[in-house]
Amino acid sequence: MAGSTPVSLSADAAAPAAAQPRKSRPTTPAGEAWRRFRHHRLAVASAVILLALFAIVALGPFLWPVPINEIDFSAKLQGPSWAHPLGTDDLGQDLLARLIYGGRISLAVGLAAMIVAVVVGILVGAISGMASGRVDAVLMWVTDLFLSLPLLPLLLLLTYLFRDSVKSVLGPEGGAFVLIVVVIGGLRWMQVARLVRAQFLSLREKEFVEAARALGASKPRLVLHHILPNALGPVIVAGTIDVAAAIIAESTLSFLGLGFPSDIPTWGSVLRDAKDYLDIAPHWVLFPGAAIFLAVITINFIGDGLRDALDPRRVL
DSSP: OOOOOOOOOHHHHHHHHHOOOOOOOOOOOOHHHHHHTTHHHHHHHHHHHHHHHHHHHHHHHHOOOOOOOOOOOOGGGGOSSSSSOOOOOOOOOBBHHHHHHHHHHHHHHHHHHHHHHHHHHHHHHHHHHOOTHHHHHHHHHHHHHHSSHHHHHHHHHHHHHHHHHHHHHHHHHHHHHHHEEEEHHHSOOOOHHHHHHHHHHHHHHHHHHHHHHTTTTTTHHHHIIGGGGGGHHHHHHHHHHHHHHHHHHHHHHTTOOOOTTTTTTOOHHHHHGGOOOOOOOHHHHHHHHHHHHHHHHHHHHHHHHHHHHTTTOOOO
């Protein structure tokens, strides 16, 4: 109409465009798991502490190049000082250097024993989950048999029986490492096997597995490319628990004198040497005990975070 006020369409046209929600980027399963893990603040803090612990034991010999067996009788049982940040033992040996070296052994044993337990558990669980009838029954019977055995007495017995023969072949330190890793890992695979079997029994009937089978996929391809990748969530969580359990088991063996040779310090052996000096040198017990506690509790908290992150049913 003549004389009417012209209406500007620019603001009205821009309003619907501005009101449109932003398109979210597609997320991968790994990205979604990482987003869930970041919301678990205790697990994130534990991961940072554990990475720092690994960095200390890996780089410690370069940053603190003190020989682990250097004896200084003039500095016996000294508390923390500038010269010895964590104090000394009854021979004047630097505790920081010995704990750094022992941490490399204890953490390496934990990781290696976890790998042994996970590999054995996946093999047993996958075969049992894909098979049926007698094979499944026999494997689960063996698994239940191992679960019924007393872990610590059997661990002590096997280590005592085979330590001399293994050390004669691989040397004192190498033989002790291999024996402890194999024994601990060989006694920790049962939970992983049961988890993997349960996952395989559930996943092998899913539609995507039936579709792959209809397209002619072989059984190894079904296992490696379709079922196993979808069953790894609980296995990863169980693996973190096995690392912590292996560190405690190795420390127990070393504390009882059945672990590494006496001249090789581990966290457990340092505790064993300090048990008679608790009243006059509490620092000697405090620091290796704190190292074991810190490693185990951070690994357990990381396992809790991974459990929540890998559970698709959990709503944040």
